[in-house]
Amino acid sequence: MLKTLTTVSIAALIAGTAPALAETLKFAYASNATPTVEAMQRFGELVSEKTGGAVDVMYFPDSQLGGERELVELVQAGTIDITKVSSGLMESFAPVYGVFSMPYLFDSEEHFYRVMDSEDIMQPVYDATRDQGIVGLSYYNSGARSFYTKDKPIMSVADLAGLKFRVMQSPTSIKMVEMLGATPVAMGQAEVYTSLQQGVLDGAENNEYAITVARHGEVAKHYSYDVHTRIPDILLIGTHTLDRLSEEHRAAVMAAAEESTEFHKQVWSEAIEAEKKKSEEEFGVTFYYPDLTQFQEAVAPMYDELKADPEKAALVDQIRGAAEGS
Template sequence: MKKIGFVCMLAFLLLSCKKEGNTKMLYLAHTLPQTHPVHKGILEFQKALDEKSKGKMQVKIFPDGQLGSEREVLELLQIGSVAITKVSAATLSNFVPEYQVLGIPYVFRDKQHQFDVLEGEVGKSILAKGSKLWLRGLVYYDAGSRSFYTANKAIRKPEDLNGLKIRVMNDQMSINMVTAMGGSATPMSYGELYTAIQQGVVDGAENNPPSFVSSNHYEISKYYTIDEHSSVPDVLLIGTKFWDKLSDQEKIWVQEAADKSSKAQKKFWQESVDESMEIAKKAGVEIILPEKSLFENKSKSVLETFIKEHPEMTEIINSIKNQ
């Protein structure tokens, strides 16, 4: 707690002054490494805003978790110490419940459907929901789709998960999903996962291809089943305490730069996926392309449970399904 308080105070002292001469500086913090496709998208935002404003608005980026975890940076955004950040919609759902809908298994039919929803009325409506908590969404970034990978047993159908311990995030929806498919959901720190798979504490896990490779989990996992059960996006956010001080023209510049960066980031992400899959294949990982409908049918109880617990979300879910 002392460390968090120190980081917050230091950030406030260093970043509260955001005007340098005639240039308005936006401080942007995130937790990802500079090689990540999302960081490359953020660089596009930085470049686009500088160009659109003719240098009147610039972005200073603090990557690699320099200013804290996703949750800590969100709190810095709320008090106005940082202007912009990128977080997972899963993290954001702790602040804005509507983001939970985006994590429901197979809520999106495919990648194009996901982009159509996020860039349409439903997606924009969810982005706006955070404004009451000083967290205004600008755009979504592609964070890929999560799939199962295992060390010793191939998963070709949901029944193959029976008896397997699968590491999941400490998130009830993820736990419910693996349980519904027949596996034994095992919440665990991501940093402990490599050793846990290696020692047989868990049989496997689930994540997107770039994470599967960058974590080196492909070294100890022989099978990767591309069932793509969930596609939780990242979100580029601006604090309303900063946003509300911008002129109408400055707001247009920021939004247009964010939109441009989102399009570029999707290409960076796909390039990263293609590269990661090639690395995994060359390392001897068997890439399995299962019948996804089998996994979707097994996970339907997750959606049913969610609607029972959150009936107020039914309209949003129906809008997504009907788009």
């Protein structure tokens, strides 16, 4: 597969397929749910509209050029211009991103949007990787993550004891599952279905799209809304790309990113409800609603430990300060 190619050979492949346009931005991404794919496509349409066709976006979808980590590295190398990855992955590039993997950080989706739309809160986060050749442009909602399992619903912290759960390759996510008494297994999304099927995993944690699009509902029939995290996706661009764009085109790209986020908000909620209905009707998945209090209490020490990191602690204070009624 292309993900095994060297950076040089990938660059040659991309160069060979690029159309003869004044400016082409190469946008590669891993497999994603439909609303996010639509938002990324909308971004390209908006870039073209705002630049009068002077800047075009060329897509390399569905992990053609590798997984999320490889794509970030390709942006850093200047091989591609733009990608979209989970902020959970970005923790390994800038530790401050780990804050978004903290459990029960957001009170609601409204709180989440209030924070993510705040330039004062988010711009320093987006700039945290500037010296590594990448910066954040905007974000997309990737939903609320909850536990789903093969054999039994998770209705209490005790139900997690001894079970093996797939988590993202994020130190904070790993720590959260450990604090809840389960065993975290960090692996790529592509491996989860087979691992559930073969008993390597007892469950995983993700939004409802994992049940349908990734077809995990064929082997995991119990989805428990403990709603432990809301981890945003981050739209990234290379600093080399920003530097070569004219001031006018740079502003157009940034405006297109923000508008694509607004477009994504419009389609996300309805799409999630449709996937839940599909999970029940086509996959036979049952949804459960445990009391969240004991889950929140079990992970509270993570916030005490985080106070030792001033940058992360300050970001948590900003996020919590944006909660309604705070």
